[in-house]
Amino acid sequence: MAAAANPTKRLSKLLSSQSLFRRFSSTPEAQPTEKSLNLCSAVNQALHIALESDPKSYVFGEDVGFGGVFRCTVGLADRFGKARVFNTPLCEQGIVGFGIGLAAMGNRAIAEIQFADYIFPAFDQIVNEAAKFRYRSGNQFNCGGLTIRAPYGAVGHGGHYHSQSPEAFFCHVPGIKVVIPRSPYQAKGLLLSCIRDPNPVVFFEPKWLYRLAVEEVPEHDYMLPLSEAEVIREGSDLTMVGWGAQLAIMQEACRDAEKEGISCELIDLKTLLPWDKEMVEASVKKTGRLLISHEAPVTGGFGAEISASIVERCFSRLEAPVARVCGLDTPFPLVFEPFYMPTKNKILDAIRSTVNY
Structure with a gap:
């Protein structure tokens, strides 16, 4: 049996070409005020802008x-002081408990x-306090x-304590929003919106x-809308x-x-809660098929x-069962990470199976 390809090396090779990534990211044409940034630097720039534009904003954590540890907050304490970045x-x-209190006071x-x-x-602080704060006070507070910022997902060598994708836990909780960017341009604009x-x-x-x-990221202050998915590749055979x-x-x-002659329409959800059901529904009604992929365990x-919602909305238009290509129902492995991850070949097999159903 041939050894599985290392997904870290594959993704590194895939993203090594800036022009390829820009094409995938659907970013507007470069302007004079744009600068080439990685995702870490884009987050850092967003935090600088947030602290600069609002004197009642604070950044804190371990x-x-x-x-x-990822250097996303480099330079913030030097510029804004240890009273605001600590x-x-x-x-x-x-x-999180401190953050709830700070925000409740108008910060x-x-x-x-x-x-x-x-x-x-x-x-507990997130789902029983932050998410319910407005509701339990009748909108008085x-x-x-x-x-709450948190690095998530695979990193190539993190194993079961540094590679998990826990987004689904929080998508069950009314009262909070859950947002995940795909690129530097998206990260800066979405973080400022959040x-x-x-x-x-x-x-x-x-x-x-x-x-x-x-990719090229505007240096100025900009925001991207939440709860609006984006079609980053148009297609006719499969969503x-x-x-x-x-x-x-x-x-x-x-x-x-x-x-192979299969036309796929690719949608970036960006905001998972509340998610853009209408855009996904419109696409599935056009293609008649749906495939979903994420790193978290499938169950x-x-x-x-997403699958349940689309089946309810598009049952009569579906031409194949909804496919899911996800992580396995195991703790995130270290040595066997290449087998755990939803790779390109796994997705391609699912595409063929769904289209030929």
Whole structure:
């Protein structure tokens, strides 16, 4: 049996060409005010703008004072001072709890969880406090100024404690928004929208792309709309839906499928809660088929919600069962990560199976 290809090397090769990534990202043509940035730098630039434009905004978390483990907060403390950018104790529950209180007092609280895998100690604060703050007070009070940033997903060597994709847990909770960008341009615009949104937001950043994804990003302040999906590749035979780093893998599968005469329409959901059902529904009614792919385990993953919703809305138009190409129902492995990940070849096999059903 041939050894499985290393998905980290494959994605690195795929994103090594800036022009390829820009084509995939559907970014507007370069302007004089644009600069080539990776995703990490785009997040950093968004945080600079947020702190500069609103004196009541704060960034805090474990190690953010010197830049954080991924260096997304480099330079913030030097520019804005330790009263606005500061380290916290190693306590995720405390980080989010503090953020809720800070936001409830009318501030913009930008909390960082060092890895999404460690967001679970803060689960109660997010789902029982932040998400319900406005509802339980009859809209007299809210913590809408809270944004929780967390690096999520595969990184190539993280294993079961540094590579998880926990987005589905939070998509079950009314009262918060869940957003995941696919590229530097998207990361900056979506993060600024999250910070300024009147609702608490969980913003998952695909750490696999922190330095692999590079494109031209406007240096000025801009925002991208939440809860609006985007068709980044038009097609007629099959609708494909994904988010975050998985979009690059799906794009690669789409190109290979096109060589076989299969036309795939690829949609980036971007906001998972509340998600853009109308755009996905319109696409599926056109193509008659749907494939969803994400890194999280298939059982209970957010792909299941998308599948159920589209079957309810498009049952009479479907020409094949909805396909899901996702992570396996196991803890995220280290040595066997190439077998766990939803790779291009797995997606391509699912495309063929769905179209030929």
